[in-house]
Amino acid sequence: MKWLRFEHDLTGLATKSSFDHYNDSLLSVYGSFYRFYNGRVMNFGDVKAPNYERKVMGFLTDKNVHQLFKEVDSIYTDVEPYRIEMETAFKYYHYYFPNRKPPVVISMVAGLNRNIVVTDSVLAVGLDMYMGDSNSIYTLAQLPGYLSNKCTSEYMVYDMMRGWLLSEFEPKNKKDDVLSQIVHYGKSIYAMDAMFPFAPDHFKIGFLEDQITWCKENEPSVWAKLIEEEAFYSTDLHVIRSLTGPGPFSTGFPRESPAQIGYWVGWQIVRKYMDENPDITLKQLMQNEDAQTILRDSKYKPR
Numbered sequence: 248m249k250w251l252r253f254e255h256d257l258t259g260l261a262t263k264s265s266f267d268h269y270n271d272s273l274l275s276v277y278g279s280f281y282r283f284y285n286g287r288v289m290n291f292g293d294v295k296a297p298n299y300e301r302k303v304m305g306f307l308t309d310k311n312v313h314q315l316f317k318e319v320d321s322i323y324t325d326v327e328p329y330r331i332e333m334e335t336a337f338k339y340y341h342y343y344f345p346n347r348k349p350p351v352v353i354s355m356v357a358g359l360n361r362n363i364v365v366t367d368s369v370l371a372v373g374l375d376m377y378m379g380d381s382n383s384i385y386t387l388a389q390l391p392g393y394l395s396n397k398c399t400s401e402y403m404v405y406d407m408m409r410g411w412l413l414s415e416f417e418p419k420n421k422k423d424d425v426l427s428q429i430v431h432y433g434k435s436i437y438a439m440d441a442m443f444p445f446a447p448d449h450f451k452i453g454f455l456e457d458q459i460t461w462c463k464e465n466e467p468s469v470w471a472k473l474i475e476e477e478a479f480y481s482t483d484l485h486v487i488r489s490l491t492g493p494g495p496f497s498t499g500f501p502r503e504s505p506a507q508i509g510y511w512v513g514w515q516i517v518r519k520y521m522d523e524n525p526d527i528t529l530k531q532l533m534q535n536e537d538a539q540t541i542l543r544d545s546k547y548k549p550r
Contacts, residue, residue: 252354253284284357322379336442350370356375363406372407425486430517430542433515434535436451436514436517437521438532458503479542519547
């Protein structure tokens with residue numbers, strides 16, 4: 248599995264004598280990802296636009312950005328251990344989905360803007376979002392604690408694979424109700440069980456360890472609340488965000504709860520569904536977009 252250090256190559260724009268020539272070489276190596284990074288991630292515009300040089304050079308020569316690149320480079324002098332972890336995970340992925348092509352992995356620095364970027368053939372990770380939860384740069388940038396407390400290298404590979412699975416198995420007939428959204432997400436986290444068979448649950452879903460403990464201890468009451476409020480079939484954006492949106496905790500639940508509690512419930516529904524239907528393969532699960540049938544056949548009802 249290839250792992251390209253885009254953050255190293257990008258800084259060459261500020262040091263090479265011929266900007267246009269080096270810009271063309273980056274476009275040749277990174278192709279559509281180079282355009283995506285500049286146009287969609289960083290909002291610099293098209294790499295061939297007349298004002299592109301001014302915008303990207305303004306970014307690269309900013310003293311705070313320069314310090315950010317320097318900090319990332321000092322922490323991630325070597326990404327080989329993470330490349331090996333990804334390669335191992337994708338061996339499992341290839342076993343379950345032999346006809347799907349694995350991505351090229353690219354690391355980047357996106358100014359604390361994005362941690363994971365997925366295109367049709369690229370899985371990119373923002374190393375500046377994994378510098379350690381106590382890094383002073385996060386404090387200076389006023390990054391909320393509920394985000395920075397997971398900005399550690401331990402979460403990186405799991406975030407990468409989860410992002411790839413969610414993108415690869417995006418529903419063809421996307422529905423806007425709560426149940427459809429949490430079951431779709433739950434299927435991808437169930438796939439994480441297969442990709443990382445020996446990993447703790449909190450890494451797979453991107454929670455803190457004590458948040459997983461809270462979920463398990465309060466599973467019946469979480470389920471009861473969702474049933475009582477008839478949340479599963481709601482298409483109300485406020486309800487959806489309260490169960491799936493980022494934040495310090497899930498709105499309407501105790502402050503000890505994790506944000507995105509709905510995704511955890513979706514995961515448990517899918518786990519129960521697969522336990523109840525042992526003949527269903529992982530591939531068949533990921534192709535099944537009928538969230539209602541999955542809920543019904545799961546017989547999920549924690550007591």
